[in-house]
Amino acid sequence: MYVAQSLHRAVQQSPDRLLTIFGDRTRTVAESAGRVARFAGALRALGVQRGDRVGILALNSDRYHEFLLAVPWADAVVNLVNIRWSRSEVAYSLVDCGTNVLLVDDMFAAAVPALREKAPNLATVIFCGDGETPDGMLNSEDLIAAHEPVEDARRGGDDLYGVFYTGGTTGHPKGVMLSHRSMLTSAMGTLATLDAISRGGNLLHAAPMFHVADVAVWIMGMLTGSTHVIVPAFTPAGVVNAILRHRVTDALLVPTMIQLLADSPEAAEADLTTVRRLIYGASPISEAVLQRARRKLANTAFTQAYGMTEVAPVATLLTPADHDDPVLARSGGRAAAHSEVRIVDAEDNEVPRGVVGEIIVRGDHVMQGYWNRPEETAAALRGGWMHTGDGGYMDERGYVFVVDRIKDMIITGGENVYSAEVENALANHPVVQQCAVIGVPDDNWGERVHAVVVLIPGATVSPEELRDFCRDRIANYKLPRSVSFVEALPVSGAGKILKRELRKQHWADTDRAVH
């Protein structure tokens, strides 16, 4: 099995069907396939060899879609660069996996000089935007026009499809190696488990296409004969416009996007009833947001996928029907048809239902490893299972409730405290704008529950008041014993709170700080 097989099948069965819509630009299946074969020819002519990494740093577009097919067509490996990263992080990943050819669009062309400096291996930069081609870059349309189509290399099976960088919150990003089989197992297994997307529908790409979640849904769309409706990036107005104009039937969004969409003035006035199915991931959706979103999207079935880049990315699925149960709606759902899921203790023994442990995953969708990191690979994949680092428990019917990152768990006086639970309690206080809970050294308890809190501007509250507020919500031993008030929390490029920065102040010179 190989990713481009779906394109060959579409050419055989429906060459005149619309495959991509991007603004006013549309491409049929046959047009898209022709461009892919020519762009693959250009990559070969540029010296790209079997297994080479080819990068892209761009907003969503139809050319991004073509890139996802042309690179394996040329027998190479995609490196989809996180558009939210700093230039240093981007350069790190280009050097780390030896990406010598990079595509950039109008938005990221300006970063190229800095990238060239930090990543001297960057030999060829191809501009795939619509503006003027900057000096020193090739133009992707020129390349397509100038090259003959080549035969598909049919890279597939255990061959690498891509190196997907992840883990910006825990030190240097790691390159997750996902094969064609991993990608297709996750996509086919998800479709075998439930009708995640419509067959032959119009599938919206508003979530960033560099992320494996959107790539997975894109593959599902390729398998089911979807038309890809692509917008450069998420905005409520852009999404509403695309839905109305192109009669979008399916979409992948993250909960924050769902919230922004449901609460937007554009959506308030629009008829969004064409949208039949919506997949979301990255985190469970809050009950309040889900209710508002379901009122606005009354015709839409919600599916949650839980997983991570390392499992390409679907481990469990929460079906539309499960969303009717408010308890289950807080879970990540149950193991998908292709995915084995267990909860284990520190010795990898399965724990009883209801007991929190680490979520581990096994199956053909699991990564081959981290690029050039044999030790971290061996640790993550020990015993043949992907150790997600997520803490969670499983109920009697197999529903997985994610409670925290294992490394964010605090052990205080022998009791396990999940920081997420404490953070959720604190976040309900009316003057708490943002908070992070960590364990800090304590002579009596080993670790002590400590909260770092950002208040809404101008507000004040005492630690004792916060503790009293939490007392109704969580057990006594989980209450924050100490609180610091700060102006802002340190966050990563992807917007995740960097707890390691907070811990550093308390755990200087110890291993705990570098978690």
Add this chain to the structure above:
Amino acid sequence: MYVAQSLHRAVQQSPDRLLTIFGDRTRTVAESAGRVARFAGALRALGVQRGDRVGILALNSDRYHEFLLAVPWADAVVNLVNIRWSRSEVAYSLVDCGTNVLLVDDMFAAAVPALREKAPNLATVIFCGDGETPDGMLNSEDLIAAHEPVEDARRGGDDLYGVFYTGGTTGHPKGVMLSHRSMLTSAMGTLATLDAISRGGNLLHAAPMFHVADVAVWIMGMLTGSTHVIVPAFTPAGVVNAILRHRVTDALLVPTMIQLLADSPEAAEADLTTVRRLIYGASPISEAVLQRARRKLANTAFTQAYGMTEVAPVATLLTPADHDDPVLARSGGRAAAHSEVRIVDAEDNEVPRGVVGEIIVRGDHVMQGYWNRPEETAAALRGGWMHTGDGGYMDERGYVFVVDRIKDMIITGGENVYSAEVENALANHPVVQQCAVIGVPDDNWGERVHAVVVLIPGATVSPEELRDFCRDRIANYKLPRSVSFVEALPVSGAGKILKRELRKQHWADTDRAVH
């Protein structure tokens, strides 16, 4: 991926759900899993080793279902014996792949002495029926009671799942080697392509479970959380009774069964509206039968699967919607999501749409080869494609129309004639009961179209009258130049006409006769 993964998932998610219904006997998921683990323990205790073949010669039952799981659980390979074969054919397959352990039920226990004689390797026979255990056999229930459950060996991926014998019409049967990955690719790919069966439905097994088609649908049922409703063998009354009693939602049948069911007095009076989805294969359905069946099963979506044992078994799928088009309804549908399909000439070059050639198939579902037959394996899998031996053409939208077995094609005066086309024309004549068309040697034409005809009792017709009748239906060069009238046609144990027997009389001492 491994077949029993679906059982582990069911145990994790719904241990108390009904998994099998066989007459008055029902088993939950947990009960079935417990019995599987104990029976696997018994097999290990009997000396079954990794990769050994374990056979079963039995009608359908819940114990057949358990066998399909327990054998890989014990790290062994299933050999599902064709119940329609002669004792010599059964013995041949047991010897050919070295099956030393065989299960038999009440229906086939009497065959064991003859099998032991012809297959001296048959060391252990296990009785899995409900009557008295014959002398010299073990009893499957005793074995389950006497043995502790063992851990699943987790045989999977490229490990062999089964050796499936096929090809009784063309000499000795050949053992098709199908891995776990082949079986799961076909099942998951079919579910990814269309809603072949309901999720969580009641799935009827009336087609024989030894056939890979029913095994494939059984795996789909395991993946989708179906309850398996099992009847020993197809009868219209038995099927109607099972549908009514157990509210069957899904079924696999062959066209003959559909016809018998639709035309039966039992069905005429019964409410069969619970049946939502019906899969059929082996041959396209005639328009008249389809119309009658759709009238009777007005609530049922029909899906056709085309393929063969060597592709585990699904290559193409004809969707329910396709059945509304009378032209498409005569096709085998289009390539499924997991399956590449092409039509090629004798040199394996793809032919233009509409031109007849050989249907070839590629993908992870294709067999590993024929057991102990490296030359036939290399021929069938040349260039990495499974050469089906079926002649057919593809239309502009990728629909595959199967016209004949390639080897049944007649080349007369440089023109290709497909025997099926001539047979269809002849079969419409009111006094023709049965017919077979073959090529015979001819000094002028190389081969001559020759018809062998069985008339309805007491009728007569001249060759010239038959030719005149066909003249309106087929081109002149396709008309049967000669006709012989016989009392009966030679048929195989599976009911297929043995054209090689007919050819022998004309092609003595030439290669053509042994096709």
